[in-house]
Amino acid sequence: MSSTSVRTVLVTGGAGYIGSHTVLELLKAGDNVVVIDNFDNSSPKALEVVHDLAGRECVLVEGDLGDADTVEAIFAEHDIDSVIHFAGLKAVGESVEVPMKYYRTNIGSTMTLLEAMDRHEVRRLVFSSSCTVYGDPETIPINEDTPLQASSPYGRTKLFIEEMLRDVADSNPEWRFSLLRYFNPVGAHESGRLGEDPTGIPNNLMPFIMQVAVGQRAKLSVFGNDYPTRDGTNIRDYIHVVDLAEGHLKALDELETGTGCRAFNLGTGTGSTVLEVVAAAGEAVGKPIPHEIVGRRAGDVIAIWADPEKATRELGWKSTRDLNDMCRDHWRWQEQNPAGFG
Ligand code: UD1
Numbered sequence: 001m002s003s004t005s006v007r008t009v010l011v012t013g014g015a016g017y018i019g020s021h022t023v024l025e026l027l028k029a030g031d032n033v034v035v036i037d038n039f040d041n042s043s044p045k046a047l048e049v050v051h052d053l054a055g056r057e058c059v060l061v062e063g064d065l066g067d068a069d070t071v072e073a074i075f076a077e078h079d080i081d082s083v084i085h086f087a088g089l090k091a092v093g094e095s096v097e098v099p100m101k102y103y104r105t106n107i108g109s110t111m112t113l114l115e116a117m118d119r120h121e122v123r124r125l126v127f128s129s130s131c132t133v134y135g136d137p138e139t140i141p142i143n144e145d146t147p148l149q150a151s152s153p154y155g156r157t158k159l160f161i162e163e164m165l166r167d168v169a170d171s172n173p174e175w176r177f178s179l180l181r182y183f184n185p186v187g188a189h190e191s192g193r194l195g196e197d198p199t200g201i202p203n204n205l206m207p208f209i210m211q212v213a214v215g216q217r218a219k220l221s222v223f224g225n226d227y228p229t230r231d232g233t234n235i236r237d238y239i240h241v242v243d244l245a246e247g248h249l250k251a252l253d254e255l256e257t258g259t260g261c262r263a264f265n266l267g268t269g270t271g272s273t274v275l276e277v278v279a280a281a282g283e284a285v286g287k288p289i290p291h292e293i294v295g296r297r298a299g300d301v302i303a304i305w306a307d308p309e310k311a312t313r314e315l316g317w318k319s320t321r322d323l324n325d326m327c328r329d330h331w332r333w334q335e336q337n338p339a340g341f342g
Pocket of ligand 1 (some may be wrong): 090092130131132155184185203204205208218221222223224233234235236239274297299300301
C-alpha cells in the first residue's frame with residue numbers, strides 16, 4: 001500500500017492524552033480511524049474536540065481492549081490496515097501497589113490485540129513505549145542500544161511487551177513493529193482545546209505546574225535540589241505532544257517498507273532541569289510559579305535525555321517545538337479549560 005492511499009488505522013486508547021493528539025493528526029492526514037477506549041482515564045469529550053478540529057470523525061468503540069469479543073468484532077467489521085497501541089495503565093506509583101492489575105491490563109490486553117490482529121492478518125503495529133525502559137542509565141544521551149532495565153511494574157510491562165513483540169516479529173516476517181520510546185510528553189494542541197486532563201492530583205511536573213498557575217494548587221514541590229546536575233534538580237527531555245503525535249504518523253508510514261521490530265527514541269535531544277521548566281512556565285504564564293524545594297522523590301532518575309538521531313535517520317522525524325512552545329501551549333489549554341474536559 002502506498003502512503004497516498006487511504007488507510008484504516010485502529011488506535012487503542014485513542015481518547016487519551018497522546019492518543020487524542022495522534023487521532024487528530026491521522027484524521028487531518030486523511031486516514032480513517034477506529035478508536036477503542038474504555039474511558040478509564042480519558043474523556044469522550046477529547047474525541048468530540050478532535051472531530052471538531054479535524055472536520056471529520058473517527059469511529060468510536062467504547063470498550064475494553066482486554067475483552068476478546070469486542071476486539072474480534074472490530075477486526076471483523078472494519079478493514080483495519082495497521083494499529084497504534086496506546087491503551088494501558090501508566091501510573092508508576094500505583095503499579096507498585098497493584099502490580100497484577102498492571103500486568104493483566106497492559107500485557108493481557110496487548111496479547112488479546114495481537115491474537116486478533118494475527119487472525120485477521122493485520123501485522124503492523126506502532127507501540128507506545130517509554131524511556132522508562134532504560135531505567136537509570138549510565139550514559140546520556142541515550143540511544144536505542146542502551147541496555148534495558150525497568151525499575152517499576154509499570155516500566156516492566158512496557159519492557160515485557162517490547163520483548164513479546166520482538167518474539168512475535170521473529171516468528172513471522174510479515175509482522176512489523178515500531179516501538180516508540182517517549183521521553184516526557186507535555187504541551188497541548190495549539191488551539192488550546194485539546195490537552196492533558198489528569199485525574200486527581202497530578203504526579204507529573206507540567207500538569208502540576210499548570211494547576212498551580214491557574215490557582216488550583218498553592219505551590220509546586222520541587223523534589224530535590226541536591227542532584228549532581230547544573231542546578232541540582234533532575235534533568236528530563238520534555239517533548240511537545242504534537243511532535244510526538246507526528247512521530248506516530250511517521251512511524252506508521254515507515255512500516256510500509258520497514259521490517260521486523262525496531263525501537264525509536266522520541267525526544268528532543270535536549271535536557272531541561274526542573275527549575276528550568278519552572279522558569280519557562282513562569283514566562284509563558286506571565287507570573288512566577290510559586291515553588292519550594294522538598295526532599296527527593298523515591299525512584300527518580302538523576303538525568304535522562306534522548307539521542308533522537310535514529311528516528312530522524314530512519315523515520316524522517318524530528319521535533320520542531322521547544323520548551324517555550326510546550327509551556328505556552330500547555331498554559332493555553334489549562335487557562336481555557338481549568339477543569340480539563342469537565
Ligand atoms: C514519569 C515516569 C515515566 C512516565 C512519565 C510520564 C517515573 C520514574 N517515571 O517520568 O515512566 O513515562 O512519568 O507519565 O516515575 N517533579 C517535581 N515535582 C512534582 C512532579 C515532578 O519536582 O510535583 C520532578 C520530578 O522529580 C522529575 C521531573 O519533575 O525530576 C519530572 O517528573 P515527572 O513529570 O513525574 O516525570 P518522570 O518522573 O520523568
